Amino acid sequence: xxKVIKYFLLCAVGVFxxxxxxxxxxxxxxxxxxxxxxxxxxxxxxxxxIAGDDNAFMHTGTEMVxxxxxxxxxxxxxxxxxxxxxxxxxxxxPGHITVEELQNIVPTFASRSxxxxxxxxxxxxxxxxxxxxxxxxxxxxxxxxxxxxxxEPGKYAVCAFITFTNGDFNQLCEDIIVGYERSAxxxxxxxxxxxxxxxxxxxxxxxxxxxxxxxxxxxxGSNPILNQSIDSESTRLKAIVHFANGAVREKAxxxxxxxxxxxxxxxxxMEMSSPYSxxxxxxxIRLKIKLDGKTYLSEYxxxxxxxxxxxxxxxxxxxxxxxxxxxxxxxxxxxxxxxVSQKMISVTFVTVFxxxxx
Numbered sequence: 315x316x317k318v319i320k321y322f323l324l325c326a327v328g329v330f331x332x333x334x335x336x337x338x339x340x341x342x343x344x345x346x347x348x349x350x351x352x353x354x355x356x357x358x359x360x361x362x363x364i365a366g367d368d369n370a371f372m373h374t375g376t377e378m379v380x381x382x383x384x385x386x387x388x389x390x391x392x393x394x395x396x397x398x399x400x401x402x403x404x405x406x407x408p409g410h411i412t413v414e415e416l417q418n419i420v421p422t423f424a425s426r427s428x429x430x431x432x433x434x435x436x437x438x439x440x441x442x443x444x445x446x447x448x449x450x451x452x453x454x455x456x457x458x459x460x461x462x463x464x465x466e467p468g469k470y471a472v473c474a475f476i477t478f479t480n481g482d483f484n485q486l487c488e489d490i491i492v493g494y495e496r497s498a499x500x501x502x503x504x505x506x507x508x509x510x511x512x513x514x515x516x517x518x519x520x521x522x523x524x525x526x527x528x529x530x531x532x533x534x535g536s537n538p539i540l541n542q543s544i545d546s547e548s549t550r551l552k553a554i555v556h557f558a559n560g561a562v563r564e565k566a567x568x569x570x571x572x573x574x575x576x577x578x579x580x581x582x583x584m585e586m587s588s589p590y591s592x593x594x595x596x597x598x599i600r601l602k603i604k605l606d607g608k609t610y611l612s613e614y615x616x617x618x619x620x621x622x623x624x625x626x627x628x629x630x631x632x633x634x635x636x637x638x639x640x641x642x643x644x645x646x647x648x649x650x651x652x653x654v655s656q657k658m659i660s661v662t663f664v665t666v667f668x669x670x671x672x
Contacts, residue, residue: 349641352389352396354663356603356610356650361394361663374639374670380468381453382494384600385671395604398642398667403596405469405494407560411671416627416640423617423648424598430463431492432584437461439474439486440578449475467493467595476568478576482548484568488581495594498561501582502553504540506574513540513551515565518586521558528552546572603650603661610650615658620648630668637672 350365350372365372370391377384377399386399401424404411434457436448450462451473464470473487498520504513515525515538526533527540530550534542540551552566568578599622601612626643647662 350389350666350668352663352665352667354646354661354665356605356661357659359605361396363389363391363394365389365668372668374668376637376670376672380466380470382467382469382595385669386600387667387669389665389667390604393606396663396665397600397602398665398669399600399602400669400671401595401598401600403495405491405496405596406489406563407497408562409560413627413629413640416642416671417624419597419624421597421599421622421624423620423622424467424595424600424613425617426466426613427493430465431467432464432490434462434464434472434474434490434581434584435460436474436476438579438584439476441575444478444480444576445578446477446479448477451475464490464492469494472581474578474581476578478548480573480576482570482576484548484550484578486550486566486568486578486580488565489563490581490585492585493595495596496561496563496585497559498555498557498563499582499586500553500555500563500565502551502565502567502580504551504567504569506569506571509546509571510541510543511549511551511569513542513553514538515553515555517555517557520561523556523558525556526554528554544569544571546570548576601646601648601650601661609653610659610661611653612648612650614656615649615651617648620646622646622648637670640669640671642667642669 352361352363354361363370368391373388375386377386382405383402384399386397388395388397390396434450436445439445439448448460450457452470470490472490473485475485477483499518500515502513503516504511525536525538527535529542529544549569549571550566551569552564554562554564556562565580565582567580570576603610623645624642625645628641630639630641632638643666645664650659650661652659
């Protein structure tokens with residue numbers, strides 16, 4: 315009887331910075347039955363790995379990709395490794411995906427579009443005669459002036475620093491979800507009468523549980539309809555909406571108390587009219603293979619005719635961080651692109667894989 319010792323590398327990655335990593339050692343019960351295995355071919359080259367044998371290891375962790383969790387595992391032996399990751403499908407809803415939900419997923423391969431997924435434009439914020447310029451910031455970094463393209467799926471912290479033609483200056487900051495399903499959305503509607511705002515929200519498809527209103531970042535009420543006096547200066551009206559399905563979305567508009575011509579809309583219109591026509595990336599799969607110093611990626615290959623079957627999902631057990639590790643069995647026939655030469659390579663394998671999901 316052999317005793318296999320399994321190492322899980324648990325990496326917590328922040329939205330903007332890479333966090334520290336810790337190693338958790340889990341002892342498997344004495345058995346001759348392998349737990350994590352990988353058998354297949356890459357361009358005709360065979361690979362066969364069993365975690366715990368011949369220096370093979372199984373690491374699991376979570377990577378943050380454009381503000382979205384990628385739950386992943388890596389099985390390798392130093393010379394060859396295969397990483398399999400599952401993108402989160404609960405981007406704007408707090409919660410924990412269950413075994414039952416995993417078993418019902420029909421996964422596809424994540425891919426990159428050849429066209430922008432979203433265009434952020436000053437011309438969609440308000441009147442061209444009212445807005446002089448917009449400095450766009452994405453994830454706290456300057457992204458461009460007036461118009462900016464977002465090319466990859468993700469959840470982004472976007473800020474527009476707006477200069478109006480009358481000399482006023484103000485800013486709007488919101489989260490934008492691109493290339494993933496949005497569990498809820500809304501727009502802010504308002505009337506400006508005699509120095510007072512009457513505001514309400516127009517929810518799209520989902521029931522609203524509660525609303526928090528803010529004027530220039532100061533809380534002013536929680537009723538569905540807002541009645542609030544404002545001064546004559548440029549004013550920022552923000553609503554945080556909690557939906558019955560658990561989603562929380564935040565939107566804002568800029569209102570000039572003296573002349574509503576110098577106003578600016580929320581990003582809602584741009585987010586909801588994203589030109590991206592491909593499928594969303596929720597629960598999609600990413601493959602990354604390393605062999606003899608070369609890296610092969612599935613996201614940049616054409617996998618329309620590839621196949622990916624999850625044959626079984628089983629909860630393996632919690633780790634010391636409190637995150638669950640799942641044992642995922644599957645059969646994969648796919649195409650990957652070699653990073654440097656951009657040559658397309660076929661890969662086929664059968665696996666029992668460890669993936670951390672929380």
